[in-house]
Amino acid sequence: MVHLKCGYWKRDSLNKPRTGRMAHAQPYFKAIWDQIGIVWEDTLGRIGMILLFFFILLALFGPFIAPYGAYEKCWTPDGKLERMQSPSWRHPMGTTYYGRDVLSQVILGTRQVVIVGFVSALMVVVVGTNIGLVCGYYKGNVDNLLMRLTDIVYGIPFLPFAIVLISIIGKGVSSIIIAIVLILWRSTSRVIRSQVLSLRERPFVLAVKVSGASDFRVIYKHIAPNILPMAFLYASFAIAWAVAAEASISFLGLGDPNTISWGQILFYAFLTQGVTSPYWWIIPPGVCIMLLVMSAFFIGRAYEKVANPQLRER
Amino acid sequence: MSSEFLRIEDLVIQYKTREGFIRAVDDISFSMEEGENLGLVGESGCGKTTAAKAVMKILPANGEIACGRILFRGRDIVPMGPKEMRHLRWRKIAMIPQSAMNSLDPVHRVGDQIVEAIKAHRTISTKQAKMRVQELFDIVGLDTNRINDYPHQFSGGMKQRVIIAMALALDPSLIIADELTTALDVLVQDRILMQLNELQHKLNMAMIVITHDISVVAETCSRVAIMYAGKILEYGDLTKVFKNPCNPYTLGLLSAFPSIVGKKRELISISGFPPNLLHPPMGCRFWERCPFSTERCAQESPPMVKVAQDHFTACLEIHRIEEMRSLATRPETWRTRLKPLKG
Amino acid sequence: MSNHIVLEMRNVKKYFPVRMGLLKSLVGAQAQYIKAVDGISFTIQEGKVMGLAGESGCGKTSTAMLTLRMIPPTEGEIYYRGKRISDYEGSRLQEFRRSAQMVFQDPYESLNPRYTVFDTVAEPLLIHKFRDRHEREARVTRALEQAELRPPQRFFEVFPHELSGGQRQRVAVARALVLEPRFLVADEPVSMLDISIRAGILNLLKRLTVDMGLAGLYISHDLSLIRHICDTTAIMYLGKIVEIGPTESIIISPRHPYSCALLAAVPVPDPEYTRNRLEVKGEIPSSLDIPEGCRFHPRCPFAQRICRENEPSLMEVTSDQQVACYFPRE
Numbered sequence: 001m002v003h004l005k006c007g008y009w010k011r012d013s014l015n016k017p018r019t020g021r022m023a024h025a026q027p028y029f030k031a032i033w034d035q036i037g038i039v040w041e042d043t044l045g046r047i048g049m050i051l052l053f054f055f056i057l058l059a060l061f062g063p064f065i066a067p068y069g070a071y072e073k074c075w076t077p078d079g080k081l082e083r084m085q086s087p088s089w090r091h092p093m094g095t096t097y098y099g100r101d102v103l104s105q106v107i108l109g110t111r112q113v114v115i116v117g118f119v120s121a122l123m124v125v126v127v128g129t130n131i132g133l134v135c136g137y138y139k140g141n142v143d144n145l146l147m148r149l150t151d152i153v154y155g156i157p158f159l160p161f162a163i164v165l166i167s168i169i170g171k172g173v174s175s176i177i178i179a180i181v182l183i184l185w186r187s188t189s190r191v192i193r194s195q196v197l198s199l200r201e202r203p204f205v206l207a208v209k210v211s212g213a214s215d216f217r218v219i220y221k222h223i224a225p226n227i228l229p230m231a232f233l234y235a236s237f238a239i240a241w242a243v244a245a246e247a248s249i250s251f252l253g254l255g256d257p258n259t260i261s262w263g264q265i266l267f268y269a270f271l272t273q274g275v276t277s278p279y280w281w282i283i284p285p286g287v288c289i290m291l292l293v294m295s296a297f298f299i300g301r302a303y304e305k306v307a308n309p310q311l312r313e314r
Numbered sequence: 315m316s317s318e319f320l321r322i323e324d325l326v327i328q329y330k331t332r333e334g335f336i337r338a339v340d341d342i343s344f345s346m347e348e349g350e351n352l353g354l355v356g357e358s359g360c361g362k363t364t365a366a367k368a369v370m371k372i373l374p375a376n377g378e379i380a381c382g383r384i385l386f387r388g389r390d391i392v393p394m395g396p397k398e399m400r401h402l403r404w405r406k407i408a409m410i411p412q413s414a415m416n417s418l419d420p421v422h423r424v425g426d427q428i429v430e431a432i433k434a435h436r437t438i439s440t441k442q443a444k445m446r447v448q449e450l451f452d453i454v455g456l457d458t459n460r461i462n463d464y465p466h467q468f469s470g471g472m473k474q475r476v477i478i479a480m481a482l483a484l485d486p487s488l489i490i491a492d493e494l495t496t497a498l499d500v501l502v503q504d505r506i507l508m509q510l511n512e513l514q515h516k517l518n519m520a521m522i523v524i525t526h527d528i529s530v531v532a533e534t535c536s537r538v539a540i541m542y543a544g545k546i547l548e549y550g551d552l553t554k555v556f557k558n559p560c561n562p563y564t565l566g567l568l569s570a571f572p573s574i575v576g577k578k579r580e581l582i583s584i585s586g587f588p589p590n591l592l593h594p595p596m597g598c599r600f601w602e603r604c605p606f607s608t609e610r611c612a613q614e615s616p617p618m619v620k621v622a623q624d625h626f627t628a629c630l631e632i633h634r635i636e637e638m639r640s641l642a643t644r645p646e647t648w649r650t651r652l653k654p655l656k657g
Numbered sequence: 658m659s660n661h662i663v664l665e666m667r668n669v670k671k672y673f674p675v676r677m678g679l680l681k682s683l684v685g686a687q688a689q690y691i692k693a694v695d696g697i698s699f700t701i702q703e704g705k706v707m708g709l710a711g712e713s714g715c716g717k718t719s720t721a722m723l724t725l726r727m728i729p730p731t732e733g734e735i736y737y738r739g740k741r742i743s744d745y746e747g748s749r750l751q752e753f754r755r756s757a758q759m760v761f762q763d764p765y766e767s768l769n770p771r772y773t774v775f776d777t778v779a780e781p782l783l784i785h786k787f788r789d790r791h792e793r794e795a796r797v798t799r800a801l802e803q804a805e806l807r808p809p810q811r812f813f814e815v816f817p818h819e820l821s822g823g824q825r826q827r828v829a830v831a832r833a834l835v836l837e838p839r840f841l842v843a844d845e846p847v848s849m850l851d852i853s854i855r856a857g858i859l860n861l862l863k864r865l866t867v868d869m870g871l872a873g874l875y876i877s878h879d880l881s882l883i884r885h886i887c888d889t890t891a892i893m894y895l896g897k898i899v900e901i902g903p904t905e906s907i908i909i910s911p912r913h914p915y916s917c918a919l920l921a922a923v924p925v926p927d928p929e930y931t932r933n934r935l936e937v938k939g940e941i942p943s944s945l946d947i948p949e950g951c952r953f954h955p956r957c958p959f960a961q962r963i964c965r966e967n968e969p970s971l972m973e974v975t976s977d978q979q980v981a982c983y984f985p986r987e
Contacts (some may be wrong), residue, residue: 498943568926
C-alpha cells in the first residue's frame with residue numbers, strides 16, 4: 001500500500017505494473033473511460049446515452065427486426081397495393097404513397113443515419129483537432145494560414161455548398177460525408193486551438209521539451225491527451241450536426257437513392273403529398289431525427305460541465 | 315481597562331462535501347486587543363484562511379460556522395444576519411484576500427474601483443468618495459496623479475498598495491491580511507511591511523496577519539497563533555513563543571526555516587503530511603508526524619494549557635520540553651518514525 | 658572529485674525583439690529589444706551548486722533557459738564540458754539533452770496530469786530510445802529510489818493528483834535524474850511547498866549534486882534558501898550579474914549596493930533582531946529601457962557622476978568575490 005496524501009491508501013498492482021510500451025496508450029484509455037463515466041452521472045447525459053445506444057442497436061440489427069424491406073411494396077391478400085394506409089396492426093406506422101411500410105423504412109433508415117453521423121463526426125473531429133493542434137502549437141505563419149482558411153469556411157453556408165458539391169460529384173453516402181466534413185471541422189479547430197494555446201505554456205510541456213521531446217511527440221503524446229475531453233465534447237456535437245445535415249441533404253433529394261434514410265422518407269412524403277402529407281408518414285422519421293440529435297446534444301451538454309473547467313483533479 | 319476587541323471562542327467551521335463534513339477549523343479560541351497585531355501562522359490546509367473568512371462571514375456556500383462565538387467588541391457576530399454584517403464589513407473589519415492584487419478589474423480605472431468599493435458600503439456621493447481616494451493614495455504612498463490609471467500600468471508592489479488603500483477606505487479598526495506579501499519581491503515586501511506598520515500605529519488599527527512565512531510574522535506581529543490541521547497548537551506573545559517554543563510543531567517550523575543571519579545551520583524536514591480532515595485523528599492532530607508523540611498522544615486530544623503569562627500550548631508531552639528543544643534542531647530526530655511514511 | 662568545469666557562460670546575451678506596429682516601422686523607428694540577459698559570464702564546477710538570485714525581471718529564468726539551450730543566445734558562447742553548445746542543433750542538441758535536466762517551480766503543473774508516475778519518469782527514456790523494457794524499469798526504479806520515494810514500485814501506478822506537493826516534486830526530481838544527467842537546473846523548486854517539507858527537497862538536491870558529481874544551477878529570489886544550498890551565488894539585476902562569489906561571503910559581507918539592499922530587506926525569524934535597512938528608491942525599470950551607465954544608478958543611494966556615465970564591469974574585490982560597482986561597500 002502506498003500512503004498518499006490525505007491519508008488515502010491506494011491499492012497498487014505490484015504484481016503487474018504497466019511498464020511496457022502499451023503503457024503509453026494508457027493516458028488515452030483512461031481518459032476515454034473517465035469521460036464516459038462523467039456523462040453517465042448526469043441525468044440528461046444518461047438519457048442521451050441510452051437513446052444513442054438504442055439507435056445504434058437499431059442500426060446494427062435493423063435488417064433482422066424490420067418486418068418488410070425498405071422499398072418493398074406491400075400488397076393486400078386480394079392483390080391491391082396498400083397505398084397510404086393509416087396505422088394498423090399490420091403496419092404500425094402505416095404505409096407510404098408507394099405502399100411501403102413506414103415502420104420498416106424508419107428502422108432500416110437508422111443504419112444510414114448512424115453511419116453517416118458517426119463517420120462524419122469522427123472525421124470532423126480528427127480533421128478539426130489536428131488542425132487545432134498544429135495551429136495552437138506552432139502559431140506563426142502556419143497558424144495564420146489555417147485560421148484564415150477556417151474563417152473562409154465559416155463563411156460558407158452548409159446547404160448551398162452541399163447542393164453544389166453533390167451535383168458535381170454525384171449522389172451517394174460518401175458524397176454526403178464529404179460535404180459534411182468539408183464544412184463542419186471549423187468549430188472544432190477553433191476551440192481546440194485555443195485550448196492548445198494555453199496548454200503549450202504549461203510547465204509539464206516545457207519539462208518534456210527539456211527532456212528532448214520532438215514537436216510531434218509533445219503535440220501527440222502530451223498535449224493531445226489533455227485536449228481529449230474537448231475533442232470528445234465536439235465529437236458529440238458533431239454527431240448532432242451531422243445527423244441534422246444528413247437529414248437536410250436527403251430531404252432535398254440529394255441523398256443516396258439506393259439507401260433509405262430518415263431524411264429520404266421525408267423527401268418522398270413531401271414529393272408525393274407536399275404539406276398534406278399524412279401524420280404517420282412524417283412524424284416517425286421527424287421524431288427520430290429529433291431524438292438522435294437531442295441525445296447527442298444531451299451527451300455533449302452533460303459533458304461540457306466538466307470539459308470546460310479542465311482538470312478538476314487537484 | 316481594555317475592552318476586549320476581538321475574541322474567538324471554541325470556533326468550529328465545517329465544509330460540506332460529497333464525502334462528508336470537513337472540519338476545517340476545529341475548536342479554536344484566541345483574542346486580540348485594540349490596535350494589536352496577531353499573526354496566524356500555518357501551512358497549507360491548516361485552516362487559517364477559513365478562520366479569517368469566518369470573522370468576515372464570507373465563507374463559501376458549503377461552509378458553515380458549526381459552533382462557537384466570535385465576539386467583536388463584545389457582540390457575537392455568529393448569529394448576525396446579512397444586514398447587520400454589512401454594517402460591519404469593510405467599515406469595521408476589512409479583509410485583503412490572497413492574490414488580491416491580481417483580482418483588480420483590468421478594464422476599470424484603479425480610482426474608480428476604489429470608489430465603487432467605498433460606495434458599496436457607505437452612502438456618500440461620488441465626489442466625496444473620490445476625495446477619499448485621493449487621501450488614501452497619500453496614506454499608502456502612491457502618486458495621486460495615477461488615480462486614473464489602469465491596473466496593468468502598476469507594478470506588483472503598487473497594485474498591492476491599491477488593495478491596501480481599498481481596505482483602509484472606510485477606516486476599519488481591524489484588517490485581516492491573507493498572505494499579503496507572498497507574491498512580492500523582497501525589496502517591495504520590505505517597503506510595504508514597513509509602511510503598513512506605520513499606518514497601523516498612526517490609525518491604531520488592529521491586524522490579523524495570515525501567512526506561512528514565520529519571518530514576516532516575527533517582524534510585524536506582537537502575538538501569534540500557530541495552526542495545524544484546524545487546531546491551534548501554540549499561541550500567545552510572539553517573543554515568548556519564538557524564544558521558548560513549547561510545542562513540537564512550533565519547534566519543527568522554527569528549525570525548518572532558514573535564516574539569512576547567524577550561523578548557517580542544518581534545516582530539518584518533517585516527513586509525512588497533514589491528516590485527512592474528513593476523518594481527523596482522535597488524538598493530537600500532529601501525532602503521526604511528531605517525533606515525540608506517545609500512545610497517549612494518538613488517543614487523547616491535548617487541551618490548551620498555560621505555560622507562562624500569555625503563552626499557551628496544546629501538547630501532552632509538555633514536561634519533556636527541554637529534551638524536545640535540544641533534539642528538534644537535529645534532522646535525524648524528524649526522520650525516524652513509528653510507522654514508515656514517505657513525503 | 659575533480660574541479661572540472663561543467664558549464665561555462667561567456668558574455669551571453671539574449672535579446673527579445675518587440676513587435677512594432679505597422680505605423681512605427683513605416684516611420685522608421687528603431688527596433689526595440691527586451692534585453693533579458695545582457696552579457697553574463699560564469700562557470701559551474703562538478704559537484705557544486707551555483708545560485709542565481711534576483712528579483713522578478715532580472716533575467717534568471719532566461720539564463721536558465723540559455724544554459725539548457727532551450728533558447729539560443731543572441732550573442733556570446735555557452736560551453737558544456739568544453740563543447741560549445743551555443744550553436745548546437747538537431748541531433749547534437751538532442752544528445753546534449755540527456756546530460757542537462759531541470760526541476761520546475763510548480764509541482765502541480767510540471768507533471769502531466771494524465772500520466773502515471775512511471776509514465777512521467779520513463780518518458781525521457783522513451784524519448785532517447787531506450788528500447789529495452791526491463792532496462793527502463795530498472796532505471797525508473799533507481800531514479801525513484803534516488804528521489805527518496807520508497808518503495809519505488811508502489812508509486813508506479815499513481816497519478817499526480819493523488820500525491821502531495823512534496824511527493825510530486827520528488828517525482829519531478831526522479832524524472833530529471835533518470836537519464837543520469839551531469840547538469841541540473843532547479844527553478845524555485847521549493848517555493849510552492851510547505852515550509853516543513855522544503856528542507857527535504859533542498860537537502861535531497863544538495864546530496865545528489867555531491868554524490869553524483871552533478872553541477873547544479875539553483876534559481877531563487879529567496880536568499881535564505883540560496884544560502885542553504887548553494888556554494889557560489891550570483892546576484893542579477895536587469896540582465897547582468899552585479900555580484901558573484903562564494904555564498905557565505907556574499908551573505909555576510911555583500912559589496913554591491915543592490916546586494917546590500919536585498920540582504921538587508923530579507924525578514925528574519927527572530928523577533929528580537931533589528932535589521933539595518935538600506936533604503937533604495939524607485940522600482941525596477943523595464944528591460945526595454947535600461948538606464949545608461951550603471952543600470953542600478955537611478956536607485957542607488959551612493960551613485961556618483963561616473964556611475965551615470967560608464968557601466969562598471971565585474972571587478973575583483975577579494976580573491977574570490979567580484980562586484981560590478983565603482984564604490985563597493987565594506
